[in-house]
Structure formats: C-alpha cells, structure tokens
Amino acid sequence: MPDLIVSLVDPKSLDSIMNMPMRLLIEGMESRSLRTIRPDQIPPSRQFDVDLEGEVLEWIDENPSLDVDYSLREQNIPTENKLELLLLMCHWASSVEWRCWDARLFLYLEPSLDYEVKSTESFLSPSLWKDFSTAISSYDRSSFVESVVMDWMSRRESLGETMDPSSDPRILPTMESHQIISGSLFDIIEGSRLEGNSILLGREYLEARSWHLGDRTLEDIIG
Structure with missing residues (x-):
C-alpha cells in the first residue's frame, strides 16, 4: 500500500494562492515569484518548488477553458479538475511533508x-x-x-x-x-x-477528493 502522507499546511499561504486569479497564478509559477508565499521549510522535507511549479503549469495546460480573471473556486470546470489543483495548492502551502508506511x-x-x-x-x-x-x-x-x-x-x-x-x-x-x-x-x-496550521492527510496515488485538510475533505472545501 502507498505511504501515508501527513503535511503541515499554512492557512494564510493556502488562502493567498486559492483566492488568486488564475492569471496571477500562471505568471507567478512561470516567473517563480510565488516561492515567496510558501511557508519556510522545516525538516525533514517537502515537495520541491520546481516540481510543484511544473505540475501546476501542466494542470493549466490541461484545462484550456479556464477564465484567467477568476480564482480556482470561481472556475466553471469539473469539480474533479478543481480538486486536482487544490491538492497541488495544499502541497505548495506545506512547510513539511512526512511519509510513512x-x-x-x-x-x-x-x-x-x-x-x-x-x-x-x-x-x-x-x-x-x-x-x-x-x-x-x-x-x-x-x-x-x-x-x-x-x-x-x-x-x-x-x-x-x-x-x-x-x-x-x-x-x-x-x-x-x-x-x-x-x-x-x-x-x-x-x-x-x-501554531494553528492544518494537517493535510492522504496517500500517494489517492484521488484528490479523498484527501483531508483538517477535518474536511478537499471536496468539502472546494464546494
């Protein structure tokens, strides 16, 4: 069975990127300027900036019907697609990722x-x-x-x-x-x-809708 993943998510960082118009998200990921809103990393590790930037931009390419003037929550796209980006945003807002079998x-x-x-x-x-x-x-x-x-x-x-x-x-x-x-x-x-940070809980390869942030599933959060 894939490792369980427990991450520590900074709510302010997550809110900032979730409420951002897609245009600013794209520009920030391409220019790497959004690295400044990631929380400071703490041991042992977390996903690399460059890897997440690549995954977000790949998701953008796969969703050409996005309205770049609106945030993720406001997009008129399938919920499953929204959840995929929300999970990436949670990883972006994480200060640490802990994995265990x-x-x-x-x-x-x-x-x-x-x-x-x-x-x-x-x-x-x-x-x-x-x-x-x-x-x-x-x-x-x-x-x-x-x-x-x-x-x-x-x-x-x-x-x-x-x-x-x-x-x-x-x-x-x-x-x-x-x-x-x-x-x-x-x-x-x-x-x-x-410190009031939220626990992100899931498994590698687990569909995004089944991950939890705090006591809510990502599907509950995205509405």
Whole structure:
C-alpha cells in the first residue's frame, strides 16, 4: 500500500494562492515569484518548488477553458479538475511533508492512544489524528520518542526477537530510524496544535477528493 502522507499546511499561504486569479497564478509559477508565499521549510522535507511549479503549469495546460480573471473556486470546470489543483495548492502551502508506511504507523500512534487502531484505513481518519494530537499534548519530544522506542522493543521481545545488537546488526540502525521518524511526526503534530496550521492527510496515488485538510475533505472545501 502507498505511504501515508501527513503535511503541515499554512492557512494564510493556502488562502493567498486559492483566492488568486488564475492569471496571477500562471505568471507567478512561470516567473517563480510565488516561492515567496510558501511557508519556510522545516525538516525533514517537502515537495520541491520546481516540481510543484511544473505540475501546476501542466494542470493549466490541461484545462484550456479556464477564465484567467477568476480564482480556482470561481472556475466553471469539473469539480474533479478543481480538486486536482487544490491538492497541488495544499502541497505548495506545506512547510513539511512526512511519509510513512502502515506497519510503522501502528508503532508511532498506538502507544499514545487508549485504543487499538483496527485497520490501516483508520490512518486516513481525521478523528484518529485529533485523538493522537490530544494524547501527545502532555509529552515533550524526547518523552514521545522514548515511548515509541520502548513500545517497539516490547513488541520485538514479545515475538521472541533479540534486542542484542551483536546478534542482529540491524537493531541500532532501526532504533535510530524510529527515533528520527517519530520525532519528525511529533514536530508536525505540535506545529498543528500550537501554531494553528492544518494537517493535510492522504496517500500517494489517492484521488484528490479523498484527501483531508483538517477535518474536511478537499471536496468539502472546494464546494
């Protein structure tokens, strides 16, 4: 299954680009001048400026009936087409993008929740992420990372797996990976909770209408 993607979206940046007439959007993407309205990048990574500029301009070429004097929301084009551009705009307004495969998501979320995650489909539920955000609000970064590592160690031991690095040379690199990835996740959730940024939630190859921004689907947002 494709990686789950969690991004931190700056509402002001998104509003700015969503309310922009298509003419200014096209000019800004072609001249690269809209890079100034992207939020500052934070670790570990996000989609590159040049890649998103190319995707937006490709979308423009594929929608020749656009009225360049109006914003995306005002366009008289199919909703599915609007959603494709809205998703690109969300990526543009993101300060960070975090990707993870499902098996690891159980490790990172379940230790802080007071219930078991029933299926991988639950990872696309905004309510689960709201519960997770509330649950880790009492942690600091190091405590959260430690809880993830301790849970991972406990799961290994319950399966009869060794925790001796001399017996399994992958243990220390795997532990370090869990520390880095879980720490990045904590930073994103904390950034959403404390700074008022929105969580963009979806999967690679997932149709745009099924992505969530906060507790709303993109389809709800575009109307």
